[in-house]
Amino acid sequence: MRLLDEILQHNKHFVEEKSYEQYSTDKYPDKKLVILTCMDTRLLELLPKAINVGNGDVKIVKNAGALVSHPFGSIMRSLLVAVYQLQAEEILVIGHHDCGMSGLKADSVLDKMKERGITDETFQMLEYSGIDVNEWLKGFNHVSESVAHSVKMIKKHPLLPKDVPVHGLVINPKTGALDLVENGYEN
Numbered sequence: 001m002r003l004l005d006e007i008l009q010h011n012k013h014f015v016e017e018k019s020y021e022q023y024s025t026d027k028y029p030d031k032k033l034v035i036l037t038c039m040d041t042r043l044l045e046l047l048p049k050a051i052n053v054g055n056g057d058v059k060i061v062k063n064a065g066a067l068v069s070h071p072f073g074s075i076m077r078s079l080l081v082a083v084y085q086l087q088a089e090e091i092l093v094i095g096h097h098d099c100g101m102s103g104l105k106a107d108s109v110l111d112k113m114k115e116r117g118i119t120d121e122t123f124q125m126l127e128y129s130g131i132d133v134n135e136w137l138k139g140f141n142h143v144s145e146s147v148a149h150s151v152k153m154i155k156k157h158p159l160l161p162k163d164v165p166v167h168g169l170v171i172n173p174k175t176g177a178l179d180l181v182e183n184g185y186e187n
């Protein structure tokens with residue numbers, strides 16, 4: 001059975017058996033918190049357990065690296081929607097050690113794209129269109145610096161209310177231990 005079929009089959013049972021009942025909640029985060037973190041697989045269950053949040057407690061926005069790359073991209077929009085529409089009162093950015101975006105070299109990704117059939121003409125076309133793919137794919141060197149940068153991008157955003165604390169943390173993807181990078185109550 002292929003993956004999608006497995007998912008659909010499981011889902012049918014899940015709904016039939018009313019397994020959803022234990023997750024019943026609403027769209028407003030009980031802890032009035034929105035978290036930006038990485039899509040890393042190790043954090044899927046570890047992160048919520050390590051910070052004691054469950055279904056209904058928080059909003060979680062994820063991407064590769066917990067990065068805010070653009071002040072008017074979809075990550076920042078999600079955070080603002082959480083604050084203005086969904087009652088989030090604090091923002092937490094959580095990066096992690098051993099992140100796939102740490103030390104990511106755009107060249108390595110570009111080589112793989114070429115191997116998978118993306119042509120030089122496509123890259124030229126993007127270049128002519130003013131898109132710097134290398135810059136766009138670039139990762140970061142130090143996770144704590146990256147978290148501090150994301151916190152700053154969010155905190156300084158012209159559309160974020162000044163009274164919203166923005167915290168920065170780095171999590172160990174094995175132990176769940178947190179290191180504090182920015183305490184949002186202090187700035």
Ligand SMILES: [Zn+2]
Pocket residue numbers: 038039040064065066096098099100101
């Ligand atoms: Zn990561």
